[in-house]
Amino acid sequence: MTAQTESASPAGVAGPAPADRPRRASARDGFWPWLFLAPLLIGMGAFYLWPVVQTFINTFMSIGPFGGGEFAGLANYRKLLSEPEFLRSVLNTIIYTAIVLLGVPIAIVISSLLNRPGLRFATLYRMLFFMPYVAMPTAIALVWRTIYNGDFGILNTFLAVFGLDGPHWISSPGYSLAALGAMGLWSALGFSLIILTAGLQNIPADLYEAAQLDGAGPWKQFISVTVPMLTPSIFLVVVVTSINAFQLFDLLFALMGTSNPAMKETQSMVFMFYEQGFIINDKGYASVIAIAIMVIVALFTLIQFRVQNKWVNYV
Amino acid sequence: MSEHTAPSVLRHTARSARNRRRRQELGFFQRHPHIFVHAALITGGFVMAFPFLWQLIVSLSTQAEVTNVPPSLWPEVLRWENYALVFDRVPFLRQFGVSAVVTIITVVGQIVFCSMAGFAFARMHFWGRGIIFAGILSILMVPTQAFLIPQFEIVQSLGLMNTVWGIAAPGVFSAFGTFLMRQAFLALPGEIEEAARLDGASPWQMFWRVMLPLTKPSLSALTIITVLFAWNSLLWPLVVTTEASRMPLAVSLATMQGQHGTEYPMLMAAALMAMAPVLVVFIVLQRRVVEGLAHSGLK
Numbered sequence: 279m280t281a282q283t284e285s286a287s288p289a290g291v292a293g294p295a296p297a298d299r300p301r302r303a304s305a306r307d308g309f310w311p312w313l314f315l316a317p318l319l320i321g322m323g324a325f326y327l328w329p330v331v332q333t334f335i336n337t338f339m340s341i342g343p344f345g346g347g348e349f350a351g352l353a354n355y356r357k358l359l360s361e362p363e364f365l366r367s368v369l370n371t372i373i374y375t376a377i378v379l380l381g382v383p384i385a386i387v388i389s390s391l392l393n394r395p396g397l398r399f400a401t402l403y404r405m406l407f408f409m410p411y412v413a414m415p416t417a418i419a420l421v422w423r424t425i426y427n428g429d430f431g432i433l434n435t436f437l438a439v440f441g442l443d444g445p446h447w448i449s450s451p452g453y454s455l456a457a458l459g460a461m462g463l464w465s466a467l468g469f470s471l472i473i474l475t476a477g478l479q480n481i482p483a484d485l486y487e488a489a490q491l492d493g494a495g496p497w498k499q500f501i502s503v504t505v506p507m508l509t510p511s512i513f514l515v516v517v518v519t520s521i522n523a524f525q526l527f528d529l530l531f532a533l534m535g536t537s538n539p540a541m542k543e544t545q546s547m548v549f550m551f552y553e554q555g556f557i558i559n560d561k562g563y564a565s566v567i568a569i570a571i572m573v574i575v576a577l578f579t580l581i582q583f584r585v586q587n588k589w590v591n592y593v
Numbered sequence: 594m595s596e597h598t599a600p601s602v603l604r605h606t607a608r609s610a611r612n613r614r615r616r617q618e619l620g621f622f623q624r625h626p627h628i629f630v631h632a633a634l635i636t637g638g639f640v641m642a643f644p645f646l647w648q649l650i651v652s653l654s655t656q657a658e659v660t661n662v663p664p665s666l667w668p669e670v671l672r673w674e675n676y677a678l679v680f681d682r683v684p685f686l687r688q689f690g691v692s693a694v695v696t697i698i699t700v701v702g703q704i705v706f707c708s709m710a711g712f713a714f715a716r717m718h719f720w721g722r723g724i725i726f727a728g729i730l731s732i733l734m735v736p737t738q739a740f741l742i743p744q745f746e747i748v749q750s751l752g753l754m755n756t757v758w759g760i761a762a763p764g765v766f767s768a769f770g771t772f773l774m775r776q777a778f779l780a781l782p783g784e785i786e787e788a789a790r791l792d793g794a795s796p797w798q799m800f801w802r803v804m805l806p807l808t809k810p811s812l813s814a815l816t817i818i819t820v821l822f823a824w825n826s827l828l829w830p831l832v833v834t835t836e837a838s839r840m841p842l843a844v845s846l847a848t849m850q851g852q853h854g855t856e857y858p859m860l861m862a863a864a865l866m867a868m869a870p871v872l873v874v875f876i877v878l879q880r881r882v883v884e885g886l887a888h889s890g891l892k
Contacts, residue, residue: 307717310796314713318706319725321766326732329743336742388637391630398627405879406638409645412875412882414825416843417864420850421648424659424857432647435663464641469886476887525736528827532847535854548828551738556832561742568738575736 336565347562354566364567366543367550368574370455374546375523377459378466382515385470390504392471393478404471411468419532422461423448426533448534451543458544462529466522470515477511478504509590517582524575527552547571652676652861659857675858679866682853683845684838689866692824692841694757699823700816702765707815708808711774712800716786726775732768737828745832755839760830764823770815773889777811778804814885824871842867 337354339347358364388407392400410418425433428446437444447457481504489499505512526546534541536557545553547567555564651659652675654668679685713719714726744763753759781804789803805812827843834840840848846867849860875882 307719307796311713311717311719311722314709314717314796314800315725318710318729318766318771321706322729322732322768324747325744325763325766326735326740326768327728329740329747330732330735332743332746333739388634391634394627394630396627397630399631401879403634403638404883405876406642408879408883409872409875410641412821412871413645414843414846414864414868414871416825416827416846417868418644420846420860420864421644421651423850424651424861425644425647430660430662430664432664438663464644467641472883472886475883528825528843531827531831532850535850537851548736548738551741552828552832555742556745565742568736568741571736572739576734579734 333565333568336562337569339562339565341561342559350562354562357563358566358570363542364547364550364570367545367547368570370544371524371526371546371548373455374459374462374526375520377456378462378519378523379516381463381467382470382512382519384463385467385474385515386505386508386512388467389471389474389478390500393475404475407471408468410465411472413465415465415528416532418465419461419529422457423533426457449538449540451540454534454538454540454544458526458530458533461533462523462526465529466519469522470519473515473518474508474511477508481507506591510592513582513586513590517579520578520582521575524571524578547574648861648865651857652865654858656856656858672858676862676866678856678859679863682856682859683849683863685845685863685866687838688840688842688845691757691760691839692843692867693870695761695830695841696820696823698757698761699764700819702761703767703770703815703819704812706765707767707770708774708805708812709800710771711776712778712804714771714775715778716799716804717796729768729771733772741829741832744829748833753833755834755836759833760841761823763829764819764826767819769889770819773811773815774808777808781807810884810888813881814888817882817885818889820874821871 336347338349338351340350340353341347391397392403392407425431426447428434428444428449431444431447433447434444445453447453485503485507486499489503494502525548527548530544530546530549531552534544536553538544541549548571551564551567551571554560554567650667653671653673654665654675655672658665658668710729714722740763748754748759748762751759753762785803785807786799789799794803825843827847830841830844831847834844837845837848846860846864849863853860
């Protein structure tokens, strides 16, 4: 949504300019703008702009546990590409993101159910569905850890009712990623619902009336009016949800714990960054991972923007 | 109206009988058009709410009740002492205070710095405005890990490790907040500005007295997003705090998982108390939170 407003109104960059303003308006406000900007610009420069440059420089350095680095050329890059561990973490993150994105179709259905006119208890339902999104991820992961426990977890107890023997979800590789994804889906659903609900309320009611006159039932209306009209919101939800899912850390860290034997097979890119940078203390290598995360997220987002005109309808 | 007059009583009962018959002919599902919707939403809502419910149940059980196979679904006696136990295991009150102070610093800082800068970008003219704004926007595209190690080194060299200032420092400056506030100031009509200028308002008065109060929806959206971010985030505070009494709650919980990972009732009590403030605020201000998040379109 934000990106669209930007590209839709390039004139917005210049701001609304009254006609009687002098041609050379750029200096009119004198030093005042700089007073307004100074705190932010200093902060952004110190905590964001310079650090990203520094991180890039660090990728060429070999930095010991106590700081003080020496030039190492492309050694960190070579290490990244030669170690299957990083590739594995990229793959894990992509699988996790894919599972979380399965929540988007679910959210489309739920939000259109929640928006049926005259539905009672809608506020209560909405609260139930939004709650996981605002709750602290670390706290939530601890709860799921109890639910997923292989011996006495309530999930396996529930499965046992149907005669199923549930695995040790968190400590067996493979299952742990699925368990993590299910939790991530549950936790991200509220965000999709909020955006999609706002999108639904912008669909003009006469479209539904017209569809009804043409004899479309509720399902037909959903498929040929709701979903196509909702595609801009769906696009936003997919982009933001996948950017957030690529940042997987809190849920993983609190669900699995650092000493979990399945961690190597389950870890995300961000977890690997944290482990290399602050546990193993190889900050040069961690910097390469950070840059790699940046490139991968940028590529992924770029692809999404590229294919959007294949399925997103802008009216 | 005429059908309610005296002679129509007979006709009236006949009609209501006919109505009743018609309603019966309509069938159960036509009379309750939302029955499937409710069934779906109740099932879904239960799945969404269950972890919270289970957390509450475990937090009031004994260790044995939780670790039995199968676990008991409801504690025999409600063990509120599990909550007291949290304060024995970790300096919970101090950590709660750290979380609260960090959240306040971050919110106040973002509101002040981002709205000032947003105002300048939207309403003032100066050299390099477009370039500088584009530079700030480009930061939005960079994931936090790319800043984190140098940020850590800055905080360390300033001696701010294990302080609320160190935890709050990077979060006080936000590219997203600046973008949001710039949009808000851009949307205000130019006449207000002209009128205030004719009245001889200085740029500061124009910002503080005239324009800022008009951006309330965006300010409340920014506040909500920042509270969620500051209260819940883990990675940065995990890196800059090492002492238990200086940690915010998220770090404390993650650490507790490692140290007291099997004391499930105590852990659930701690997790519940850690997320309670944000959840309570959300439930009370639900409409505004949802509007705020939808308004911004981003976390």
